Amino acid sequence: MLAPAVSLVGVFIFLPMLLTIWLSFQAWSTQTGFGSARFVGLQNYTDLLSQLSVGRDFRQAFWNTAFYTGLSVIVILPLSVALGLMVYQTRVAGGHVLRTILFSTYMVPMIAVALVWSKLYSPNEGPLNQILGWFGFDRQLWLSSPDTALASIVLLNVWQQVGYFTVLVIAGLTQIPTSLYEAARIDGANPVQSFFGVTLPLLRRTLLFSAVIAVINAVQVFEPVALITQGGPANSTNVLTYYIRRVGIERAQGGLGSAMAVMLMLALIVVIVALFAFARRGDDDK
Amino acid sequence: MSSVRKGRLFRASKAKPLDALLVAGIVLVAVVSAFPLIWMVLSSFKTPAESMQVPPVWIPGSVNFQAYGEVADVINAGRSFWNSAVIATTTTLGILITSLMAGYAFAKYRFKGRDLLFAAVIATMFLPPIVTLIPLYRLVGSIGLNASLAGVIVPNLANAFGVFLMRQFIAGVPDDLIDAARVDGASELRIVFTVVAPAVVPAIAALALFAFVYHWNTYLWPLTVLQGQVDNYPIVLSLSRLLSYNRGAMNTGLVMAGATMAVLPPLVMFLLLQRFFVDSIVSSGVKG
Numbered sequence: 001m002l003a004p005a006v007s008l009v010g011v012f013i014f015l016p017m018l019l020t021i022w023l024s025f026q027a028w029s030t031q032t033g034f035g036s037a038r039f040v041g042l043q044n045y046t047d048l049l050s051q052l053s054v055g056r057d058f059r060q061a062f063w064n065t066a067f068y069t070g071l072s073v074i075v076i077l078p079l080s081v082a083l084g085l086m087v088y089q090t091r092v093a094g095g096h097v098l099r100t101i102l103f104s105t106y107m108v109p110m111i112a113v114a115l116v117w118s119k120l121y122s123p124n125e126g127p128l129n130q131i132l133g134w135f136g137f138d139r140q141l142w143l144s145s146p147d148t149a150l151a152s153i154v155l156l157n158v159w160q161q162v163g164y165f166t167v168l169v170i171a172g173l174t175q176i177p178t179s180l181y182e183a184a185r186i187d188g189a190n191p192v193q194s195f196f197g198v199t200l201p202l203l204r205r206t207l208l209f210s211a212v213i214a215v216i217n218a219v220q221v222f223e224p225v226a227l228i229t230q231g232g233p234a235n236s237t238n239v240l241t242y243y244i245r246r247v248g249i250e251r252a253q254g255g256l257g258s259a260m261a262v263m264l265m266l267a268l269i270v271v272i273v274a275l276f277a278f279a280r281r282g283d284d285d286k
Numbered sequence: 287m288s289s290v291r292k293g294r295l296f297r298a299s300k301a302k303p304l305d306a307l308l309v310a311g312i313v314l315v316a317v318v319s320a321f322p323l324i325w326m327v328l329s330s331f332k333t334p335a336e337s338m339q340v341p342p343v344w345i346p347g348s349v350n351f352q353a354y355g356e357v358a359d360v361i362n363a364g365r366s367f368w369n370s371a372v373i374a375t376t377t378t379l380g381i382l383i384t385s386l387m388a389g390y391a392f393a394k395y396r397f398k399g400r401d402l403l404f405a406a407v408i409a410t411m412f413l414p415p416i417v418t419l420i421p422l423y424r425l426v427g428s429i430g431l432n433a434s435l436a437g438v439i440v441p442n443l444a445n446a447f448g449v450f451l452m453r454q455f456i457a458g459v460p461d462d463l464i465d466a467a468r469v470d471g472a473s474e475l476r477i478v479f480t481v482v483a484p485a486v487v488p489a490i491a492a493l494a495l496f497a498f499v500y501h502w503n504t505y506l507w508p509l510t511v512l513q514g515q516v517d518n519y520p521i522v523l524s525l526s527r528l529l530s531y532n533r534g535a536m537n538t539g540l541v542m543a544g545a546t547m548a549v550l551p552p553l554v555m556f557l558l559l560q561r562f563f564v565d566s567i568v569s570s571g572v573k574g
């Protein structure tokens with residue numbers, strides 16, 4: 001009964017994961033069989049930490065990914081709570097329609113998102129600079145400037161993903177017993193106080209889950225970079241998924257690419273453990 | 287849902303200006319959210335001259351389908367759509383079968399190491415695909431599936447999310463139902479597909495939709511495994527070829543027409559069946 005799922009997951013996920021770790025200690029061309037791999041110890045890792053150009057590019061990609069991930073999470077979480085409350089409230093109509101519109105963007109293939117936004121961002125023919133102009137703001141270079149390119153990709157990512165996280169928040173909101181709001185009101189709490197006293201603490205588990213998923217999704221950013229910016233301008237949008245594929249597949253430096261993948265995996269484990277520890281500390285405070 | 291009680295509660299404090307602000311907020315969010323997609327459709331109807339105007343033209347002078355015809359010429363859109371349909375449908379069917387079986391075993395069987403094995407499978411849900419991409423590429427190549435649709439499909443026939451979702455729902459199927467079928471002499475496989483599956487139809491629908499949309503949209507793995515074999519490109523990969531067809535604003539109509547075509551299947555599917563999407567997120571995401 002378990003054989004199909006477990007063997008498929010074993011062969012196509014677990015085995016490659018173990019191979020990634022093993023290959024990170026080998027010199028190996030991706031164009032050749034695994035048998036041609038040659039053990040080199042920590043050479044790949046020291047290369048990544050060295051002043052070689054691959055090391056400098058890797059570190060840039062690592063920090064770009066960290067910035068991209070951090071900014072995505074910091075924007076998405078509060079926004080999803082605000083939007084979730086907007087959908088969940090029943091004071092005024094429209095919540096349901098809003099939920100449909102928000103979640104629709106999550107269905108759009110990232111490649112189409114990247115294409116459409118590259119046109120929206122176009123400094124001359126794009127509508128975003130025109131709209132900024134109406135409000136008296138300066139025109140931006142968006143994807144064409146090293147200062148704004150990565151943040152511009154965060155923006156399109158937030159646009160695509162926030163609907164999913166909003167639905168997670170709505171799911172969390174439905175779990176909060178109405179009696180708690182009732183009690184808060186009787187105690188004389190105003191809506192702001194009951195938001196911080198009841199809603200937010202009881203959404204903690206939802207938000208932890210959201211944060212973990214948002215981090216995992218964010219490190220996968222690939223299409224806008226591969227298609228629109230190619231890591232530029234000036235390496236400012238070079239991110240790990242793009243760079244690992246470039247080194248490990250396109251340049252066929254499988255050992256080096258695998259070492260980068262292991263570093264990414266370790267960084268993710270650290271971040272996720274830290275998120276859980278942070279949430280647990282909140283539990284103890286209660 | 288307790289919308290009646292909830293409504294009364296929130297309405298307890300009356301404040302009209304707040305309502306107006308809320309309406310304004312909802313309208314603003316809806317407009318910002320829908321704008322890129324509306325812009326995409328409008329731009330697909332523009333003439334190349336309209337696409338290049340500064341400041342930009344918002345509404346095209348006429349609805350002109352020329353760009354759609356051009357997309358079909360440049361990328362063999364029919365073939366790309368067929369490839370996408372084959373990839374998404376086959377992968378989804380595989381995921382449904384493997385997830386139902388494994389979900390049933392994890393939910394209803396007792397055996398040594400069950401929880402550990404389940405945890406190991408679930409852990410892969412948190413592994414970004416890039417981590418396994420390099421050896422997987424080689425592995426699939428070594429079994430001769432590179433550059434083929436089978437190479438895109440086979441590694442994805444089972445996944446942790448499906449197993450997890452099915453286990454959650456099948457755990458709620460009464461044991462009596464399964465025992466009765468066993469007494470009647472039904473085989474375990476027969477029980478999964480004729481007794482358990484009908485009892486978890488909403489979860490199956492949700493998983494089918496998630497899987498279909500995900501594998502219609504996915505880009506990194508097909509790009510890597512297909513190695514430039516454009517005859518086997520799904521529509522999302524073919525779209526990237528539109529961008530290089532004509533650089534700059536010249537190709538805007540073309541790119542937008544292609545994007546509109548690629549977006550339609552997953553979007554229509556969602557709009558028809560959104561209830562299942564939302565329900566399954568509610569039950570799998572948070573309670574789990």
